[in-house]
Structure formats: C-alpha cells, structure tokens
Amino acid sequence: MTTDVPRARGDRAAQGPTLETVAALAGVSRQTVSNALHRPDRLAPATRDKVMAAVRETGYRPSLAARQLATRRAHAIAVRADQPQDGISGLVLDAFFHGLAEAGQRHGYRVVLYAQQPDEAAELALVDDVIAGGAADAVVLTATNVHDSRPAGLAASGVTFCAFGRPWGVDEPPHDWVDVDGALGTAAATEHAVARGARRVGFLGWPDDAATGRDRREGWARTVAERALGEPVEVTCENDTDAAERCTTALLARDAGLDALVCASDTLALGAHRAAQAAGRRLLVVGFDATPVAAALGLPSVAQPVREAAHTCLELLLPRLRGEDPPPRGVLLAPTLAVPRGGPAGGW
Amino acid sequence: MTTDVPRARGDRAAQGPTLETVAALAGVSRQTVSNALHRPDRLAPATRDKVMAAVRETGYRPSLAARQLATRRAHAIAVRADQPQDGISGLVLDAFFHGLAEAGQRHGYRVVLYAQQPDEAAELALVDDVIAGGAADAVVLTATNVHDSRPAGLAASGVTFCAFGRPWGVDEPPHDWVDVDGALGTAAATEHAVARGARRVGFLGWPDDAATGRDRREGWARTVAERALGEPVEVTCENDTDAAERCTTALLARDAGLDALVCASDTLALGAHRAAQAAGRRLLVVGFDATPVAAALGLPSVAQPVREAAHTCLELLLPRLRGEDPPPRGVLLAPTLAVPRGGPAGGW
C-alpha cells in the first residue's frame, strides 16, 4: 500500500501554504485559485469568494521565486550602496533609498542593494551578475559623472537602467535619466543673496570641468549678469573644506566689497564660512545640498528633491519593466533653497 | 514530423544559458554540470575541467530564482530604509547599508530594502510578507528602542533576525543583537575632556528613561566619580538643538565653573556649542555619533563603528541561515572618539 501524495524531500522548513493548499481547502483546482488572485473577473463570484476565503484562512502568500521562475521577472531593481565618504556632501543616499523603496513597494518592486566596487569595470561586472542571475530586472545608477563608463557599459549589455545624473554633452538622451537643475539652484541662491541686500555676489566652485560644476556655476553667472551686479568674482578649489577656507581667505583679502558667496557644495561653504568668520567679514555664504552641516551653521543651501528624484527614476523604469520600449526620457527637477531660520551666528 | 525539443512559450527575453545549455556543450548531463559547480570533488578531474570550460564559454549564470525554488532559500536579508529625518543625528544608515551589502556579497547574500512604515504593526506585517514571500531569509532590525514591539513580534512569527540595538532590561539575550557600548564612549569623552584640562565636566542628556540615554549617561557619571571631579552637573532636554541651546545657556549662567559638557547626541552638542559661543564661554563640548556636523564645528564626538556593526549582524545571522540553531548571542562593540584636528573655532 503506497502513499498517493508525494512528499517534499527536504522538508527542512515548515512548509507554507501553496496554491495547492488553498485549492484543496476551497475544493477547486490550483488554476482557479491563481485566477481568483489575478483575474477575478473570469470567475463566478461565488467561486471567487470561496477561494478568497480559503486564501485568507490559510494565510497563503505567493512564492516570489516560483513566480519569477515562471514569468522571468524578478520584480526588483538594484541600486548601489555607496562606500560612505567621510566628507560632508555627497548625495544623501538615505533619502534616495527610502524614496526608491517606497515607490517600489507601491508598484510591486523590491529594491536590492549592491556594494560599491573599487572601479567601474568591477561595478559593471557585478551589475551584470545581478541582472543575469535574476536578482533584479533593472538598475538605478547614482552618482554618475562626466567620464562615467557605466551608462554606456550597461547599455551595451542591454541592461535596463535609469541614471540619477544627466548624460552631459548629449542632446538626445541615450538612456533614461533624472537630474536636478543645478543652475536653477544657484540662480535662486544668488537671487536670495541680492534680496538680502548683497551687492557683490561671488562664486566658489570646482576647478575641474565636470559638467555638474559648470551647471552650478552657470546659474550664478547668469543671475549676476541679469542683475548687473558688476564684474563677476569667482574662484575655484578642490572640494575640500580647508582648501575652501584658504581660497576664500585670499579672496576676501583682495576683494573688500564681496558681500556674498555662492558655493558649489556645502563642503566648500563650510570652508568659506570659516574664512569669513576668521577674517571678521560679513559674508553671506550659500551652500549646495542642504546637508545638516549647512543647517547647523545657519547657512542657506540649495536642496535637491532627492525623494522625488527616486520616485521619478522608478516611474521612468516602469514602462520598460512592463516590456515596453519607449524612447529614452530625461527629467530635470527643480531644487529649492533651504533657508534656516535664525541665520548664521555671524550675522546676516 | 514533430520537433523533439519543446520550446518555451513566452520566449520574450533573450534566453540566457542554463545548465542544459552547458551540459549539451560539454556532452554531459545537467546534473554533472551542477556537481562540477558545487561538488567538484565528486567528479573526475577531466570531466570537471571540460564542464568548467563549457561554463566559461557559454557565460552561464545560475538562476537565483530556480535555485531558491529548489533550496527554499532566498540568500537575501532584508533591512529597513528609514524615512529620512531632518535632524542631524540618527544612525547614518549609508554606512550600515554599505557594510551589510559588502559582508553579504562576501557570503553570497543580497540585501533587500523595505520602506519604513507608519507604525510597528505595519512594519511587522510588511516584514512578514517579505519573509513569507521569500524575498529574504532574515531581517536586520535597526533603530530598535526600549518599547520596541518588533523583536518580540518577529520572534513570535519565527522570523530569523538580528537587531542593531540591545534588548535592554533582559539578561539572557532573547535574540541576536549587536550594539555599541555608549557608556564606554561617554567615558572616553569625559576622559578626553579631563586630559585637555577640564576640571568640571557636565552631561547634557535626554529626559526620557530610554536605555540608550541611560547608557550614555552612565559612562560619564562613572568617570566623573572615578576621577573625583566633584559634584556631577547634569541637565536634560529633548533631542532638539534649540532646546539644547536654552538648557545650556541656563546651565552656564548658574555654573560659572563648568569646563566641559558631554552630550548624548550631536544634535544636543550643536545647541550646547551655540550657547557657549553666545555666552562667550570656554566650554569643551563633546558630541555623540561623530556626524559631519560635529566635525564641521570642530567638536570631538563619539564615533560608532557602524560598518563593523553591520558586518557583525551578518555574521551572527550566518549560522542560522545555514539552518543551525545556536543560542542567541549579543555583541557589544567599542566606539572611538573622533577628535577633529584644529579643534573648535571657539578655542580649546
């Protein structure tokens, strides 16, 4: 006398209810249960209710692995966990991650992390693994920069992705991207300084020709010209607080009329702020990124809508994840100016 | 004349190589390929090499979904993406995430994020979904607090997890946890102040009886007693910069001898720093969490070994993920004191 019902071999874990379990309880076939869940309209109401009751009673949860195996879709997107930099700025990933997880959950997608690798080649290989292994269907690329080989690399591998950061220097977007309009931010920063009574607004930027830096500079330059604020004053230095302090000290020494300084980052802004304090000069320093540091110092700073950026990335990805193939789109988001109440200790 | 080889129906995506593909190329069975990958010792060296060559040639990548379906293991752990708080402190999750992803990768585990929910009940339900659906095998709980219902909830559901944060008030650890020895940190902070010449070291803490707060207070209190620094001075206020500034201002006014102030957080430290500056008082403020804000102000601050904590969480989880059932363990990590060179603008 043999047993009819085949048993699982491993049986190591307490078996959760499956479609079969529910079907047995409801007295229908597996398929009917599946339909009740996905195509309720194709079932007789009575059957549907009966099945749904059984679903609730058993506490049935679909197996994502089985679903993925059958549909060839992981329903997950990958994003990099950056090696934390000891600096001040850097994209505040926390907010981005949360935004992604939030939007993902709304649309039935999980977010999986992969660790930052020593170089772009290693990262590409890892992402390839992640996608090929089915850990994720798409990737969100963060912290993209000008000479970034990753977008092209991913495109070449046929990986679905969206970048947080513009593909600078290209007109037709070669891939989906979301970015924040830095020029708009520094323009607002400059306007803010003028509104507060500044007459001479300088810019403290980065030396390299990175597009992000040029973008941020441009908003300031444009506004200075529009407002006829006189000869533009600008200086550049590495993204380092001490360097910024030195630069600013020198700048203040040779420009007695400088009122305000728009900075390309909060790191620079901190240095500038220190220099002004040391020199006993009244200088309205505006930062970029609205980190807690700027808030702590009472400095206004340009705030990127990070959460919205994350949401947008997912939304750009969604049609592709559904299998559609729309032309690549780029979305430029507007930043806001975060102005701490109270203002800096030094005045203004 | 019918085709022998059954074709996939969907055929929507370019099919990657499978065990079957490799097996065909190597002229062996699927199972032999699988063995070559997992139990090389059970194969004739010649066969093994032949198979591995075929693996490389085809660029074969195992399907995680199929593996998971067969083994009932997701090889993934879940962690919460916190809703970003506008405050200064808060666990710097970036570092934790990266550490987790890093350690996970080393051990063949992915990290999946889930979005913070409005309340603990919702979070428990979500985690339950994540685990039951097979999106992850275990959870790392962050930001646990005293009256946290999540550990008990997870334990009740039989979810494998590790908490970053101690189960206060219990002797035998009811579950795996990793935490940082706050008392050790504030003790070091106090010693540091003494070494720098402070005679009277106060403490600025939190009003609630949260264990974390008591822990941090304890290290200071102990050291003050050991060093015979006289009558302990302490004051508490909400974890808010403005409140801290008010408290400290009042404290400074009534205690002319106060030299240094150990704080339970960088948020408090910022307020204390402002108060001291406003009052023109020489006060060595020491923070907790070593956020960029403390660094920006030049304040020493207790630094939690966040990355190490993440690694340890994963390591505690590993045996359970392997199916073993060791007694719960707790690990207490030692913080360090981050002392910015240069020191604060105000002196010291």
Place this chain on the structure above:
DNA sequence: TTGTAGGCGTTATCAT
C-alpha cells in the same frame, strides 16, 4: 467558467 498539461532552471535522491 473551470480544469488539465507542461514547462520555468535548479537541486536532491537514488540508481547505475
């Protein structure tokens, strides 16, 4: 409207 059949890619068992 419902049920049956087969396949998704892997691993485990057991026979050879």
Place this chain on the structure above:
DNA sequence: ATGATAACGCCTACAA
C-alpha cells in the same frame, strides 16, 4: 563517477 527522475510553486495555453 555519472545520470535519470522527480520535485520546488507558479503561470500560460489550451481543452473541456
């Protein structure tokens, strides 16, 4: 040392 076979849980196509 290798291979045949049978699940794992779900989904799509098609038959009833």
